[in-house]
Amino acid sequence: MGGAAAGAALTLAVLDPETAAAAGAPHGQLASAVGGGLRLSCHKLVEDAARSTILLVPGLLRLDVRPLEDSLQVFARALHPVPPRWELIDGAAAGAATDEPYRLDWRVDALLEPHPVRGEVTVTMTVDFDRGVAHFVTHAVLREITT
Amino acid sequence: MDGVPGRPDMRRVALTLRADAVEEVLDRLMPLLPQGVYERALDAERTEVSFFGDGLAAAAALDALAGDDLLGREEEEVPDSREERRRHAGRAWTVSDRLRVRSPGDPPAAGAALEVVIEPAPGAFGTGAHPTTRGCLELLLELEPGGGLADLGCGSGVVAIAAARLGWEPVYALDFDERAVAAAGRNAQRNDVEVRALLVDLREIPAPPAHTLTANIPLDIHERVAATLSPATARVIVSGITASQEPAATAAYAPAGLVPQGRRIAGGWAALLLGRP
Numbered sequence: 001m002g003g004a005a006a007g008a009a010l011t012l013a014v015l016d017p018e019t020a021a022a023a024g025a026p027h028g029q030l031a032s033a034v035g036g037g038l039r040l041s042c043h044k045l046v047e048d049a050a051r052s053t054i055l056l057v058p059g060l061l062r063l064d065v066r067p068l069e070d071s072l073q074v075f076a077r078a079l080h081p082v083p084p085r086w087e088l089i090d091g092a093a094a095g096a097a098t099d100e101p102y103r104l105d106w107r108v109d110a111l112l113e114p115h116p117v118r119g120e121v122t123v124t125m126t127v128d129f130d131r132g133v134a135h136f137v138t139h140a141v142l143r144e145i146t147t
Numbered sequence: 148m149d150g151v152p153g154r155p156d157m158r159r160v161a162l163t164l165r166a167d168a169v170e171e172v173l174d175r176l177m178p179l180l181p182q183g184v185y186e187r188a189l190d191a192e193r194t195e196v197s198f199f200g201d202g203l204a205a206a207a208a209l210d211a212l213a214g215d216d217l218l219g220r221e222e223e224e225v226p227d228s229r230e231e232r233r234r235h236a237g238r239a240w241t242v243s244d245r246l247r248v249r250s251p252g253d254p255p256a257a258g259a260a261l262e263v264v265i266e267p268a269p270g271a272f273g274t275g276a277h278p279t280t281r282g283c284l285e286l287l288l289e290l291e292p293g294g295g296l297a298d299l300g301c302g303s304g305v306v307a308i309a310a311a312r313l314g315w316e317p318v319y320a321l322d323f324d325e326r327a328v329a330a331a332g333r334n335a336q337r338n339d340v341e342v343r344a345l346l347v348d349l350r351e352i353p354a355p356p357a358h359t360l361t362a363n364i365p366l367d368i369h370e371r372v373a374a375t376l377s378p379a380t381a382r383v384i385v386s387g388i389t390a391s392q393e394p395a396a397t398a399a400y401a402p403a404g405l406v407p408q409g410r411r412i413a414g415g416w417a418a419l420l421l422g423r424p
Contacts, residue, residue, distance in 0.1 A: 023178060026178070026179075026181040027178075027181045028181070044181070046183060047182075047183070047229055047232060047233070048229070048233060048236075049185060049232075049233050049236030049238070050182070050183035050184065050185055050232065050236070051173075051177075051183050051184050051185070051186060052181070052182065052183030052184075053177045053178065053181070053183070056178060062174070062177065062178075064173075064177060064183075068238070068267075068274055068276050068277075069267050069268075069272070069274055070272040070273060070274055070276065070277045070280070070302070071274070071276045071277035071278070071280075073276065077170065077173075077174060079174065088415075131229075132229055132233070133229075
């Protein structure tokens with residue numbers, strides 16, 4: 001990264017809906033502009049024990065999941081030199097004793113220049129144990145923080 | 148998704164990668180592979196990453212993507228079945244640097260002090276990956292083995308088998324699901340340990356009077372177990388509960404004279420060691 005102009009270009013590139021839509025299309029990901037940022041939505045069937053991408057923001061982050069018979073592994077990968085910070089804000093173990101989908105909510109902060117990006121990511125998982133497949137739905141909104 | 152007669156096979160591509168480079172390679176591969184990949188550790192230095200598809204026209208490009216981190220590559224026609232794909236997924240976890248839980252498809256680790264081999268099975272919770280199972284095993288490893296142990300909600304039998312390996316005797320594995328009881332029995336046999344797997348509904352029958360109980364069960368079942376706990380039971384490893392349920396679980400066992408002596412919290416899940424003061 002070199003200077004404010006390059007930083008500004010980087011922020012705009014990360015929040016560009018066309019870039020995210022093109023990269024995420026094979027994964028069932030939609031991307032569109034939302035006031036001051038980027039809105040993403042993805043849904044996918046993932047077979048038991050497969051690791052699969054359920055959120056892809058080129059140049060910033062990728063979220064993979066690996067459902068197992070009794071648990072869910074989550075891999076948050078940084079695609080930016082300064083790794084975004086993930087904070088689980090709700091939903092750990094939610095759904096464990098209910099019939100509702102398993103749900104995880106994160107807040108994501110990325111120190112981009114000239115303005116940082118803050119986002120919220122929600123993943124829900126519904127498992128069909130007998131078929132050995134899980135259905136994932138991901139929603140994310142990322143916004144540039146200008147104040 | 149499972150293989151059917153007449154359906155053409157699919158192609159499996161298996162890449163052998165340097166273990167310390169897998170994540171960087173996956174950064175390049177995952178965007179190209181919407182169906183995902185199956186990872187399996189071959190040894191401490193090498194990891195196999197498999198992916199499946201009918202027309203892998205991009206396979207040559209994948210070679211270039213993997214670059215110097217690619218140690219080997221194999222391709223084969225395989226049945227188009229979920230079981231075939233699962234077979235190439237690793238399930239090996241190390242607990243407290245002392246215990247390794249793995250599936251039959253994972254190679255044994257060199258020098259591992261204690262290994263438990265678990266065949267994943269539908270209806271049999273317990274691959275060793277879940278935070279509450281890991282917490283339960285971590286607490287079990289801290290105890291001095293001795294006397295009888297009953298594993299309530301045994302699932303695959305992973306905790307009961309580890310207990311038998313560590314020296315508890317006799318060991319009972321209880322579950323209300325027939326599939327779990329069958330899986331626990333098979334896995335005990337596979338690990339060459341003596342574990343009696345029994346079909347028991349703890350909503351109707353009290354827990355057996357074992358010196359140590361491990362209980363990977365929902366909170367409401369813990370409450371029933373606690374209410375009918377035998378005086379012979381000196382300690383209980385409570386798992387299967389969320390971190391927010393810890394106070395309620397502790398309170399449930401308090402009238403039986405058990406107090407907290409250890410805990411593990413991970414991923415929103417809790418495992419507690421309760422014992423007599």
